[in-house]
Amino acid sequence: MNPVGTNLEEIMDRYPGEPEYLIFLLQDIQSSYGYISPESMQRVCDRTGVPLTRAYSVATFYQSFRLDPKGEHEIKVCLGTACHLKGGQRLVDELERRLHVEAGGTTEDMRFTLNTVNCLGACAISPVMVVDDEYHPSMSVKKMDRELKRLRHEGEKEVGNV
Ligand code: FES
Secondary structure (H helix, E strand, O other), X not given: OOOOHHHHHHHHOOOOOOHHHHHHHHHHHHHHHOOOOHHHHHHHHHHHOOOHHHHHHHHHHOOOOOOOOOOOEEEEEXXXXXXXXXXXXXXXXXXHHHHOOOOOOEOOOOOEEEEEEOOOOOHHHOOOEEEOOEEEOOOXXXXXXXXXXXXXXXXXXXXXXX
16 A cells, blocks of 8 residues: 555646656655655656656666655765764764664654765865754764764653643
């Protein structure tokens, strides 16, 4: 069964069933669900007539498309030259250890997705870590731990409020 149900059909109805609408459909699915599931991809191909292999090569070409679900919080660590020289890789290693997930992956509880990026254009404040689009300058392992603690605590408070 398609986990995204009727909403996916609403997106399908926004565009004509032609191959040139492939990207529009993928963008809308991505923005509604945060990623493109195999079921959604199949539905887009059925709708547009684009072969599945072609649709996947388009989706993997554009970095903005995700093919797996994203965690509640996305942590990005810059590994561009300036950040790398100032310890970016150490931040990634420590995050992988603490979260029990490799860069590019999402924790089992779906709380965190860890990604690496190449230069965010903020080299003057390297090494840079970005949490849910908020930039954290001159990052250290200690500061990273504080931020992780804050995010985990925030989640616990939300659970407590339910
Ligand atoms: S190298 Fe990290 S912001 Fe430029």
